[in-house]
Amino acid sequence: MFVHIDGEKGDDTDKRGGNVRNENSLRSLFGGVMLLVIFLQGCTASTKSMSAEEAFALSASALSGSENYSIDGEISVVDPAGFVGKKAAYEGEVTSHGNLKLSWKASNIASNSESNPAPNNASNNSPSTIKNAAPYAESSSATTENMTAYQPLQLLKSLSGKTAVISYAKPAILSQNVNFQIKLDDAVARERIVEGLREEFALLRRESGLLGGDSTGAEKILGKANKRLEAALSTLKVKTTCYWTANSKNWFPKQLREETVLTYSWEGKALQEMRLSKTNFLHNTQDGTISKKTKQ
Structure with missing residues (x-):
């Protein structure tokens, strides 16, 4: 004491x-x-x-594991002359882990052949100006049935460590978004475009059959166009780079941007086109409403 x-x-x-x-x-x-x-x-x-591949896998899993979310975005094609020849916007909702209900909005830019006449060094019969033979098809009514075979979420199937080189676009910081740059393997990128173009041409052929009229003459024209398309595809080279932005807190993606460059020969002329797309992911809340915080 x-x-x-x-x-x-x-x-x-x-x-x-x-x-x-x-x-x-x-x-x-x-x-x-x-x-x-x-x-x-x-x-x-x-x-x-954490490697970029591991971090991206977390984000991809967050998306695939989400039972309900919405998307909106747009796709455009820059033609060989450098004009935005075609453009369309879309929106949709994914339910039950992958079921996509997609709708298209009317394009506010006409095709290159209508609004931007191609210069002398570009052919009006190049893949971008054959109706529905481009990566997507324009439509005046813009309904799901006659818009396009292009599916915004198909690109996700190609985004993996086995078919792409994944890296951080910016240093990873917990308090900010996580940004990835994803370069697809050239062979995978090419096959994806080739399949899309052939599917679009098949859609064109089916639509022409429904129109009636001189089916023999139409088939003859389509046959010649298909030969030209296949000849161009045999020379096609594709490079695709994607940019993926994810929420650093829950890894749910915010946006996917695609930049695809197509180089090919059309009737002896070397041409180049670019496809640009942007898809925003919107995480739906439990009551079915869309969380605005997850939209870019």
């Missing part, structure tokens, strides 16, 4: 005791701050140490 001999010494002791308590409090506070710093450094380090 401590005995105070006089008030003065007791006061000094109280002061020293107060100093000790203050020092202990400061040490406790400092220790708490240090633990917080170490914790945050650990979280940041774990994100930085």
Whole structure:
């Protein structure tokens, strides 16, 4: 037991005791701050140490594991002359882990042959100007049935570590979005475009049969066009780069942008086209409404 001999010494002791308590409090506070710093450094380090492939896999899983979400976006084609020859917008809803109900909006840009006459070095019969033979088809009524065979989510099937090179587009920071750059294998990118073009041409052939009229003459024209298309496809080279933005908190994707460059020979002329697409992902809340926070 401590005995105070006089008030003065007791006061000094109280002061020293107060100093000790203050020092202990400061040490406790400092220790708490240090633990917080170490914790945050650990979280940041774990994100930085995670490879882009692993991080992207988390984001892709967040999307595939979502039972209900919505999308909207647009696709455009820059023709060999450098004009935006075709453009269309779409929106849709995904339910039951993958069932997409897609609708198309009317295009506000006419085809190249109508609004932007091709220069002398570009052929009006190139793949971009054969109706429905481009990566998507324009439509005046813009209904799902007659718009296009293009499916915005088909691109997701090609985005994996086995068929693409995945890297961080920007340094990964926990408090911000996570951005990825994804370069498709050239062979995979080419096959994807070839399949799409052939499917569009098949759609054109089916539509021409429903129109009636001179079926023999129409088939003759389509046959010649198909030969030209296949000849161009035999020379086709494709490079596709995608940019994927994900929410750093729950990994749910916010946006997918695609830039695809097509280089080919059409009737002896070397031509180049570009396809640009952008898809926004909107996470639906439990009551079925769309969370605006997840839209770019």
